[in-house]
Amino acid sequence: MKYLLTALLLFGFSCSLLNAQEIKAPRFGKGILNIVGKDSTWSMKFATRMQLLGTATWNEANGEINNSETNFLIRRARLKFDGFILSKKLTYKIEIGLSNRDISGGSIYTNNTPRYIYDALIKWNFYKNFSLWAGQTKLPGNVERVISSGNLQFVDRSLLNAQFNIDRDIGAQLRHFWYATPNFLIRESFAFSQGEGRNVTVGNKGGYQYTSRLELLPFGAFKGNNEYQGSALKREEKPKLMVAATYDFNDDAIKTRSNMGTFMQNDVGEYQTDISTLFVDVVFKYNGFSFMGEYADRNADDPIAKNSDGSLTGDIVAVGNGLNLQTGYLFKNNWEVSTRYTNIDLNRSLTLKSTENQYTLGISKYIVGHKLKVQTDFSYLSIVEDSNQLLARLQIEVHF
Numbered sequence: 505m506k507y508l509l510t511a512l513l514l515f516g517f518s519c520s521l522l523n524a525q526e527i528k529a530p531r532f533g534k535g536i537l538n539i540v541g542k543d544s545t546w547s548m549k550f551a552t553r554m555q556l557l558g559t560a561t562w563n564e565a566n567g568e569i570n571n572s573e574t575n576f577l578i579r580r581a582r583l584k585f586d587g588f589i590l591s592k593k594l595t596y597k598i599e600i601g602l603s604n605r606d607i608s609g610g611s612i613y614t615n616n617t618p619r620y621i622y623d624a625l626i627k628w629n630f631y632k633n634f635s636l637w638a639g640q641t642k643l644p645g646n647v648e649r650v651i652s653s654g655n656l657q658f659v660d661r662s663l664l665n666a667q668f669n670i671d672r673d674i675g676a677q678l679r680h681f682w683y684a685t686p687n688f689l690i691r692e693s694f695a696f697s698q699g700e701g702r703n704v705t706v707g708n709k710g711g712y713q714y715t716s717r718l719e720l721l722p723f724g725a726f727k728g729n730n731e732y733q734g735s736a737l738k739r740e741e742k743p744k745l746m747v748a749a750t751y752d753f754n755d756d757a758i759k760t761r762s763n764m765g766t767f768m769q770n771d772v773g774e775y776q777t778d779i780s781t782l783f784v785d786v787v788f789k790y791n792g793f794s795f796m797g798e799y800a801d802r803n804a805d806d807p808i809a810k811n812s813d814g815s816l817t818g819d820i821v822a823v824g825n826g827l828n829l830q831t832g833y834l835f836k837n838n839w840e841v842s843t844r845y846t847n848i849d850l851n852r853s854l855t856l857k858s859t860e861n862q863y864t865l866g867i868s869k870y871i872v873g874h875k876l877k878v879q880t881d882f883s884y885l886s887i888v889e890d891s892n893q894l895l896a897r898l899q900i901e902v903h904f
Contacts, residue, residue: 533875547587553903555579565891599623619703637677644693644717657734664826668800673697689721711755719748736794750783775809824850842866
C-alpha cells in the first residue's frame with residue numbers, strides 16, 4: 505500500500521510537471537502568471553520582486569573617520585496580485601511584503617503582529633473620468649513616495665521622503681482627470697483616511713486624515729505614466745512636465761510624523777495634535793534627461809507632547825521643511841548617471857535636530873528596464889555642528 509501511494513504521488517507530480525510545461529508564462533517583467541476566467545468575469549496577474557542591498561557607512565568627525573559599518577540584507581521581497589472583477593472598470597490590487605524590513609514596525613496598534621499587507625485595494629471607474637478607490641494604499645502625497653520602490657532612480661528614496669512622506673493608510677480616495685485644452689491634462693485626487701498608517705487594527709484613535717492633490721501637465725500625459733517612474737526610460741520625444749501640489753491635514757494626529765513615525769503616548773492614552781503637511785513637486789523629462797524637484801513643509805498646532813498635568817512626555821512632532829532636487833541622463837546603452845541634493849531643516853528649537861545636507865551620485869544599469877537593474881550610489885551627508893557621514897550602496901532589483 506505504501507509503495508502504491510508513493511507511485512501515485514510520483515505520477516501526480518509528473519503530470520503536474522507536464523501540464524506546467526504547457527503553460528506559457530508572460531514575458532519577463534510582465535508577471536509570473538496572468539489568469540483570465542473562462543467567462544471573462546475576472547482576472548489575476550501574479551508577480552514577485554526582490555531587492556538585494558549592500559551598504560557601507562563611514563562616520564566622520566573633525567576630519568577623521570571614527571566608525572564604519574557594513575550591512576547586507578534583503579531590502580524588499582514582495583508578492584503582488586492584481587486584476588479585474590466582472591468588468592475592467594472594477595479592478596483590485598494586493599501587495600504583500602515578506603522581508604524583515606517590509607514587515608517591521610508591529611506594535612499594540614497593529615495587534616503586535618508583523619505588517620505583511622502593503623496594499624489591499626479596490627478601484628472602481630464608476631463614471632467617465634471619475635474613479636473611487638477603497639482600501640489600504642499609498643495616499644496621493646509627494647511624487648517620490650508614490651513612485652514604486654522598484655522604479656526608483658537611485659538605490660532608495662531621499663531623506664526628504666524619509667522625513668516627510670505620508671505613505672499608506674486605510675480609507676477611500678476619489679480621483680478625476682480632465683483636459684483644459686487638447687494637450688493640457690489636469691488631475692485631482694482627494695483622500696479620506698484613518699490617519700494612523702498601514703495595518704492599524706485598533707480603530708481610529710485620533711481624528712481622520714484628509715489629503716488633496718492637484719497635478720498640472722501642460723504638455724500632455726507622459727508615456728506610460730512615466731512621471732511616476734525614476735529615470736527617463738520612455739525617452740520622451742517631446743518635453744513633458746508635471747507641476748503638482750499636495751495638502752494633507754491630519755486631525756488630532758497621534759504620531760510624530762502625521763501618520764508615520766512613533767505613536768505619542770501620555771498618561772491618559774495618546775497625545776493628539778493637528779498636523780498639516782504641504783508638498784510641491786515638479787517632474788520634467790525629455791529625450792533621456794530627467795529632473796525631479798520636491799519641497800515639503802510640516803506644521804503642528806502643538807508639536808510638544810504633554811501629559812494631562814502639562815509635563816512633557818519626550819515626544820515631539822517633526823516640524824520643519826525639506827528640499828530634494830535630482831536629475832539624471834540616460835545614455836542609449838541604458839547606463840544612467842544621476843545626481844541628487846537633499847536639504848532637511850527641522851525646527852531646531854523644538855526638535856533639537858541639526859540641519860542636514862546630503863549630496864548623492866548614482867550610477868544605474870537598466871538591463872530590462874526597472875524589472876532587472878543594478879544600481880549603486882555614493883552619498884555625503886553633512887550635518888551642521890555634528891558628525892558627517894559617507895554612504896556607499898549597491899543594489900540588484902529583480903521583478904518577475
